[in-house]
Amino acid sequence: MKSPLLSLPGAVAAEGRDEGVAAHYGDLFREQRALAGGTGLVDLSHRGVVTVTGDDRLSWLHLLLTQHVSDLAPHRATEALILSANGHIEHAMYLVDDGTTVWMHVEPGTQGDLIAYLESMKFFYRVEVADRTEDTAVVHLPAGSIAEVPEGVTVRETPQGRDVFLPRADLEAYAAANGPAVGILAYEALRVEAHRPRVGFETDHRTIPHELGWIGTAVHLQKGCYRGQETVARVHNLGKPPRRLVFLHLDGSEVHLPGHGTPVRLAADGEEGRQLGFITTSARHHELGPIALALVKRNVAVDAELLAGDTAAAQETVVEP
Numbered sequence: 001m002k003s004p005l006l007s008l009p010g011a012v013a014a015e016g017r018d019e020g021v022a023a024h025y026g027d028l029f030r031e032q033r034a035l036a037g038g039t040g041l042v043d044l045s046h047r048g049v050v051t052v053t054g055d056d057r058l059s060w061l062h063l064l065l066t067q068h069v070s071d072l073a074p075h076r077a078t079e080a081l082i083l084s085a086n087g088h089i090e091h092a093m094y095l096v097d098d099g100t101t102v103w104m105h106v107e108p109g110t111q112g113d114l115i116a117y118l119e120s121m122k123f124f125y126r127v128e129v130a131d132r133t134e135d136t137a138v139v140h141l142p143a144g145s146i147a148e149v150p151e152g153v154t155v156r157e158t159p160q161g162r163d164v165f166l167p168r169a170d171l172e173a174y175a176a177a178n179g180p181a182v183g184i185l186a187y188e189a190l191r192v193e194a195h196r197p198r199v200g201f202e203t204d205h206r207t208i209p210h211e212l213g214w215i216g217t218a219v220h221l222q223k224g225c226y227r228g229q230e231t232v233a234r235v236h237n238l239g240k241p242p243r244r245l246v247f248l249h250l251d252g253s254e255v256h257l258p259g260h261g262t263p264v265r266l267a268a269d270g271e272e273g274r275q276l277g278f279i280t281t282s283a284r285h286h287e288l289g290p291i292a293l294a295l296v297k298r299n300v301a302v303d304a305e306l307l308a309g310d311t312a313a314a315q316e317t318v319v320e321p
Contacts (some may be wrong), residue, residue, distance in 0.1 A: 001133070004172045005043045005181050011189065013249055014184050017108055017200055020046035024183035031109040031186040032286040038144025038314050045137035049165065050093075050109030052097040052102040053117070054127035060104065064121055065230070066095070066209065069135055074099040077156040077163075079218045081209060082117065087231025091117075091209050092199040092218065094154040094163065103154045103165050105138045137168040139175070140187065147178040160194070173264040187282035195318045196245055201260065202245060202280040202293060208232070210241035213319045243277065243295050244319035250282070250290035251312040257290055258308040264294050266307040267312060276300050280307050293318075 003021045006013055010026030011018070013273055022041045024031060032236040052061060062070035067080035078315035082091040091114050104112055118129045123307040139283035143149050149155055149164055156163040166174055175181050191198065195263055208231060209219045219232060235241055250257070264277040277296030284289050294309060300306075300320050306313040 001046060002139075005045075006173055008175075008181055011181075012183070018046060018184045020108065022181065022183045023185045025181055026119070028185055028189075030284040031180075031182040032189055034180060035142045035161050035182055035186055036286070038142050038146075040142065040145075040180050041178050042140040042142075042182045042184065043138055043171075044105070044163070044187075045109045045168065046302050047133075047138050048106040048108060048114070049132040049136040049138060050104050050106060050111050050115060051119075051130045051132050052104075052127055053100065054125070055131070056125040057102050057127050058097065060122075060125040062223070064137075064226060066120070066219040066223075066226060066228075068223040069095075069097075071191055072097050075155070075157075077158050079222065080184050080219050081214065082114070082231070083209075083226070083228025085159075085205055085227055087108075087208050087212075087228040087235075088205065089199060089203050089209060089212075094156065096154065098154045099206065101142065101154075103132075103156070105156075105163065105165075105251045132165075135168050137166050137171045139164045139171070141178070151172070155307075160190075160196075167261070177273065189279065189285050192247075192281050192283045192293055193288065194287055195245070195293065197245065197293070199279070201253045202295065204295075207243075207295075208235060208241055210235050211243045211319060212235055212245050216282075234312055239296055240321070241319070242298055244298050244321055246277075246300075247281075247316040247318050248279075248294055248306065248308065248313040249288065249294040249316070250292055250308060252289040254290070254311045256310050257284065258292065262309045264296055264313070265307045266300075267307045270309060271310055273307075274307075282308075 065080035093104040097274040119174035154165040262279040282292035
């Protein structure tokens with residue numbers, strides 16, 4: 001869906017997975033500083049919105065998700081994953097229950113596959129699953145924002161700020177009253193700074209939660225069975241994940257950022273050395289300069305100097321080896 005906020009002055013459309021909203025509105029660093037300072041509004045209206053209603057909604061979701069949600073209190077935000085039978089990450093959901101309905105937002109364009117899976121698992125449970133993407137837009141208000149939320153609107157509040165499930169028809173008016181609008185590139189830069197993974201960026205077809213630091217935040221280790229739990233328990237109790245997420249400070253003299261999938265190698269081995277991982281997300285930060293997240297082999301030394309393509313990179317540990 002194309003957001004009406006793309007008609008705002010200075011709006012430059014995002015590409016790739018974030019197509020449909022603005023990459024920025026003319027001043028990337030100003031927009032980042034606004035978010036970091038607790039002002040502004042991020043248009044996330046391209047994200048999928050799914051609801052689950054019915055008396056069994058929490059107990060049913062508890063059986064399917066990696067998170068403990070059977071006793072989820074109303075208005076308490078959480079996040080959860082759906083894994084394959086082999087424990088690989090398929091979906092990440094950012095959810096909240098408002099007392100009668102579980103609201104969740106997911107990666108753009110993935111809600112259809114998610115709903116198909118949920119529908120296949122309904123059996124005799126008293127639940128109804130609905131795609132609310134066409135009538136509901138997600139907007140993000142940063143931590144510290146004093147913007148008011150309309151009465152009756154569901155809010156998912158986290159340490160990073162509030163995700164507001166807003167009627168799509170109200171998006172333009174709400175942004176005008178609670179702006180300035182901030183582009184997705186600023187939001188992503190702060191996500192990278194905070195080491196928060198994102199499905200489709202930090203994941204590939206074989207990523208398991210341990211590699212990205214999702215154990216504890218999106219995966220509850222003491223809950224009952226769910227698809228992929230055997231892999232989660234085995235790696236947690238008996239081994240180590242094959243890869244680990246790292247945060248990179250990139251050489252600021254380079255004009256271009258290394259894109260998603262750019263090979264990561266040891267600096268000592270040069271550009272022809274053995275590939276040890278790849279860039280997942282890169283960004284230009286208003287204070288830190290060029291930064292990135294990368295997924296590398298577990299045995300890469302934590303103090304090793306790296307190359308992202310031809311760009312020098314110094315690493316910080318996110319997931320312990």
